[in-house]
Amino acid sequence: MxxxxxxxxxxxxxxxxxxxxxxxxxxxxxxxxxxARRELAGRLACVVRMLSSLNARWxxxxxxxxxxxxxxxxxxxxxxxxxxxxxxxxxxxxIFRSCHRALLARLRSSRQVTALSDGAALEPxxxxxxxxxxxxxxxxxxLEPRARCVIELKHFEELTFEEIGSRLSTSPNTVKSWYYQxxxxxxxxxxxxxxxxxx
Amino acid sequence: MNTDRGxxxxxxxxxxxxxxxxxxxxxxxxxxxAEARAPASPGELRAVEGALREIWEPAPRATRRRVWLAAAAxxxxxxxxxxxxxxxxxxxxxxxxxxxxxxxxxxxxxxxxEAFTILRWQTSTRxxxxxxxxxxxxxxxxxxxxxxxxRASELSLENRDTSAWGRVRxxxxxxxxxxxxxxxxxxxxxxRSP
Numbered sequence: 152m153x154x155x156x157x158x159x160x161x162x163x164x165x166x167x168x169x170x171x172x173x174x175x176x177x178x179x180x181x182x183x184x185x186x187a188r189r190e191l192a193g194r195l196a197c198v199v200r201m202l203s204s205l206n207a208r209w210x211x212x213x214x215x216x217x218x219x220x221x222x223x224x225x226x227x228x229x230x231x232x233x234x235x236x237x238x239x240x241x242x243x244x245x246i247f248r249s250c251h252r253a254l255l256a257r258l259r260s261s262r263q264v265t266a267l268s269d270g271a272a273l274e275p276x277x278x279x280x281x282x283x284x285x286x287x288x289x290x291x292x293x294l295e296p297r298a299r300c301v302i303e304l305k306h307f308e309e310l311t312f313e314e315i316g317s318r319l320s321t322s323p324n325t326v327k328s329w330y331y332q333x334x335x336x337x338x339x340x341x342x343x344x345x346x347x348x349x350x
Numbered sequence: 351m352n353t354d355r356g357x358x359x360x361x362x363x364x365x366x367x368x369x370x371x372x373x374x375x376x377x378x379x380x381x382x383x384a385e386a387r388a389p390a391s392p393g394e395l396r397a398v399e400g401a402l403r404e405i406w407e408p409a410p411r412a413t414r415r416r417v418w419l420a421a422a423a424x425x426x427x428x429x430x431x432x433x434x435x436x437x438x439x440x441x442x443x444x445x446x447x448x449x450x451x452x453x454x455x456x457x458x459x460x461x462x463x464e465a466f467t468i469l470r471w472q473t474s475t476r477x478x479x480x481x482x483x484x485x486x487x488x489x490x491x492x493x494x495x496x497x498x499x500x501r502a503s504e505l506s507l508e509n510r511d512t513s514a515w516g517r518v519r520x521x522x523x524x525x526x527x528x529x530x531x532x533x534x535x536x537x538x539x540x541x542r543s544p
Contacts, residue, residue, distance in 0.1 A: 188406060195402075196394035197386030204382060219397075226401035228513060235467035235508050243383040248509050256511070281367045287375040292509065295502035306376040334369070336501065338362040341371065 170238030177233050177242070194242055198225050201250040212258055225253045239296070240303060248288055255285060282341045290340045298333040305330060454524050459539035466512040470504040471522045471535060480525045488517040488538060499525075516541055 176194075179187035202222055206213050213221065229249055236245055282290070291299050304310045304318065312323040312330070319326065363371075390398075458470040469483055482498040483505055494515060497505060517540040523531035 192395060192398045192402070193390050195398045196390030199394045199397050200386055200388075201382050204385065208378075222397055223401045226398055227405070228511065230402055230405060231513065232508070234465045235506075237467075237506065237508055239506075239508070241383065243386045244379060245509070247379050247382050247386070252509060252511070282363070282371040284371075284375040284378060287371050288509070292506060293497060293500055293502075296504075296506075302372065306372045307379060309376075309380075334365060337368045337372075338365060340499065341368055342362045 170241055173242035173245075174236060174238035177236050181233055195226060195229060195246065197243060197246060198222055198229070198250060201247055202254060205250060205254050209254075209258075213254075217257070221253055221257050225250055228253065239300065240307070244307065251284065251288070286341060290337055293340055294333060294336065298329065298336065301326060301329045302333055302337075454522060454533045454535035456520055456522060456535050456537035459518075459520070460537045461539060462542050463539050464542055466507050466515050466518075466539070466541070468504055468506050468508075469520065469522075472503060473524055473533065475524060475533070480529075482523045482525060482531070484521045484523075485515070486519045486521070487515075488519045488540075494518060499529075 176187055176191060180191040199222055202218055202225065206218055229246060232249070236242070240248075291302065294302070300319070301315060304315045305312075310318070312326045315326045316323040454471060454473045456469075456471050458468055459466055469485070471481070471483075473479060473481075478501055481500045481503070483496070483500060484493065485495040486493055495510070517538070519536065519538050521534065521536045524533040526532045
């Protein structure tokens with residue numbers, strides 16, 4: 152029990168509507184329901200497509216054989232990580248970010264990128280030399296749940312402030328305030344010193 | 351927190367660059383997710399089933415019985431060995447470390463856990479202090495994760511690879527405005543053995 156001071160409330164979990172349904176599917180699949188596992192298998196099949204697409208975007212650094220290996224590893228890791236899926240985004244978004252991270256990890260281990268500085272991103276640099284997609288995902292994970300949710304609803308699901316307010320049961324002006332406060336935080340997190348650490 | 355969007359410090363990215371980076375990541379993700387929503391091909395389904403078959407399909411009953419008996423025998427042997435060899439071993443500190451009145455406490459994970467899903471801590475400090483989180487392998491001391499300049503009192507492990515995490519030591523520092531630790535908390539946690 153903490154004496155004195157205010158306990159910080161970080162129980163905000165609006166999530167996305169599809170994310171909530173996906174969490175239910177995940178729980179049923181984990182419980183062993185055959186129908187849920189069949190449906191989940193159909194959804195996980197997108198891993199093959201996503202890894203192939205990312206590999207193609209990055210100039211096909213991995214062979215077909217290596218890509219099969221990564222696919223296998225990602226599928227097993229996704230199943231094992233399924234208890235941690237919280238529905239903050241849709242299942243496909245969660246899968247895509249796992250594929251993105253796994254492909255980068257595989258490139259790192261196979262030394263596909265040369266002349267790395269400590270903590271440098273491994274995916275091809277952004278056209279304007281700004282933060283890479285991996286930088287963005289890592290930055291989002293450092294935000295408070297509410298802040299992350301607002302950014303994802305605005306940019307990844309392309310909702311308006313009014314729609315976000317309706318989803319989060321608050322006013323559009325409040326959402327705007329949260330949004331711009333978070334953008335200010337991201338300006339600092341994604342600033343020039345962003346490659347400072349993290350394992 | 352900087353609320354003046356026109357003000358830019360050297361260590362901050364311009365707002366338009368943040369928005370551009372967000373849109374770039376979001377665009378790629380939306381494209382990929384849209385492609386993913388097409389029905390799975392037979393080949394893609396086979397890849398999934400092949401990868402997960404051994405996890406989903408249970409072993410035959412006789413094999414399961416042998417596995418359980420072997421596991422029970424191992425547990426019994428381990429307990430016997432521990433009782434005869436661990437008497438002089440240093441006691442492990444209890445999970446969670448309380449630092450007194452002005453404390454920072456790790457809420458999760460703590461002790462035995464089913465999975466590493468989230469890091470959560472609690473501080474007596476009002477407002478929105480900043481934190482640095484470090485996770486070490488308790489046996490080797492290897493650094494498994496470090497995140498600094500966190501505003502929240504929790505860090506989701508949802509998209510992180512924690513497959514190598516077995517027994518870990520978690521340390522959280524609360525930082526002052528210059529980034530120096532003013533308060534620390536620690537805990538140990540370990541994955542429940544199957």
